Amino acid sequence: MASSAESLTQSLNFSAFSKATELKNRILFALLALIVYRIGTFIPVPGIDPSLLGEIFAKHGGGIMDMFNMFSGGALGRMTIFALGVMPYITASIIVQLLSAILPAFESLKKEGEQGRIRLNQYARYLTVFFAAVQSYALAVGLENMMGTHGSAVIMSGMFFRISTMITLTGGAVFLMWLGEQITARGIGNGTSLIIYAGIVANLPRAVGQTLEMGRTGALSTWFILVIMAVIVGVLAVCVACERAQRRILIQYPKRQVGNKMFGGDSSHLPLKINTSGVIPPIFASSLLLFPLTLASFSGLQEKGGIIADIVAQLGHGKPLFMVLYAALIAFFAFFYTAVVFNPADTADNLKKYGGFVPGIRPGKNTADYFDYVLTRLTVLGALYLIGICLLPEFLMGRGAIPFYLGGTSILIVVSVTIDTISRIHAHLISHQYEGLIKKSKLRGR
Numbered sequence: 001m002a003s004s005a006e007s008l009t010q011s012l013n014f015s016a017f018s019k020a021t022e023l024k025n026r027i028l029f030a031l032l033a034l035i036v037y038r039i040g041t042f043i044p045v046p047g048i049d050p051s052l053l054g055e056i057f058a059k060h061g062g063g064i065m066d067m068f069n070m071f072s073g074g075a076l077g078r079m080t081i082f083a084l085g086v087m088p089y090i091t092a093s094i095i096v097q098l099l100s101a102i103l104p105a106f107e108s109l110k111k112e113g114e115q116g117r118i119r120l121n122q123y124a125r126y127l128t129v130f131f132a133a134v135q136s137y138a139l140a141v142g143l144e145n146m147m148g149t150h151g152s153a154v155i156m157s158g159m160f161f162r163i164s165t166m167i168t169l170t171g172g173a174v175f176l177m178w179l180g181e182q183i184t185a186r187g188i189g190n191g192t193s194l195i196i197y198a199g200i201v202a203n204l205p206r207a208v209g210q211t212l213e214m215g216r217t218g219a220l221s222t223w224f225i226l227v228i229m230a231v232i233v234g235v236l237a238v239c240v241a242c243e244r245a246q247r248r249i250l251i252q253y254p255k256r257q258v259g260n261k262m263f264g265g266d267s268s269h270l271p272l273k274i275n276t277s278g279v280i281p282p283i284f285a286s287s288l289l290l291f292p293l294t295l296a297s298f299s300g301l302q303e304k305g306g307i308i309a310d311i312v313a314q315l316g317h318g319k320p321l322f323m324v325l326y327a328a329l330i331a332f333f334a335f336f337y338t339a340v341v342f343n344p345a346d347t348a349d350n351l352k353k354y355g356g357f358v359p360g361i362r363p364g365k366n367t368a369d370y371f372d373y374v375l376t377r378l379t380v381l382g383a384l385y386l387i388g389i390c391l392l393p394e395f396l397m398g399r400g401a402i403p404f405y406l407g408g409t410s411i412l413i414v415v416s417v418t419i420d421t422i423s424r425i426h427a428h429l430i431s432h433q434y435e436g437l438i439k440k441s442k443l444r445g446r
Helices: 002-019 021-040 050-059 064-071 087-102 104-110 114-145 159-186 191-202 204-217 222-244 280-299 307-313 320-341 344-353 365-399 408-445
Strands: 246-252 255-258 261-264 267-273
Touching: 021 159, 021 191, 021 408, 064 191, 064 280, 087 104, 087 114, 087 159, 087 320, 104 114, 114 159, 159 191, 191 204, 191 408, 204 222, 222 365, 222 408, 246 365, 267 365, 280 320, 280 365, 280 408, 320 365, 344 365, 365 408
Parallel strands: none
Antiparallel strands: 246 267, 255 261
């Protein structure tokens, strides 16, 4: 009986998808936009020797450059027009979101509704251009100072190269920002998240091929490869379970009489996720920890020795100091960002304004304290979940010479974006089915 009901649901979903023209157009637009993005990740910046650049990046691997290269879909390692990726836009959006929780002017814009949101998005765009310009100029200067066995990766260094590289990379970052907004508006899912997702997934075939080749040559044992595969499958299963897990708080609305009619008396739920902060804590934590390692690698401090070199050496993947600091920073940013994105006092005030209340809890401050009580305990579980997901790949990378950057951040992004995209597709299918039922009822009413 259950199997027949499941097959009926699948047939309804398939028939609804075949008739949902708007959904198919949205998916097609998103795929075409991602193809354009992938083409751009292979268009190189002028004035750079690609062979020397690949040698330099291989020499200075293991730092923050590997993580940014993963987010950019390999564009940073090839130094293409999309080398900065969408990281400047993400950084600008996070800063604007933080300012909206700190500065009264930004907070008032946040409460103005659609117009305020448009203004905040415009500020994020301006900040994106600024961050992209600064990062691209710093990257151009860094490229001039990078030396391989046969000299610099820059064919002709100078101010012309710096300005041209800055214009090219800033233009690429702004184009990706626009492309992400177009995918969000005319495609399916969050455009910025899908761009990062496409970059991560595009590197998977090469990573699998390198791992199998190292297993064939004996560089990695067969048992170690099987352990990596089992860990990845297990981590994916845990991520899916935790990302979908919610604590649903019952919200009751009282009945009220308007004239001769009775309204209200309904109940709903306030869903609180275990991982409210998303992938922000691992990104911030890894960026702060890997930046000193990258700086020491390019400046040559590791070869000179000394106390600083010893400290930097302990910040490598799988080292005890790195693991402890990584876990502490993830926990800190999990609590900090959760406090930014969810305000218990505002939520309690909004419920009180519309007559909603939590059964057994008095409206107002008591409700806010109850939300804070529940959210704090959920955040503890979410922080432990993020720490476990992120430290396990770091432990494997420290114990074995894995030929690709295996980060918990990438796994979290892949899982969360996949769940979000599937949910949006399912919501479109359900709305299309409801529209068809409404049209049929109108025709029968005539």
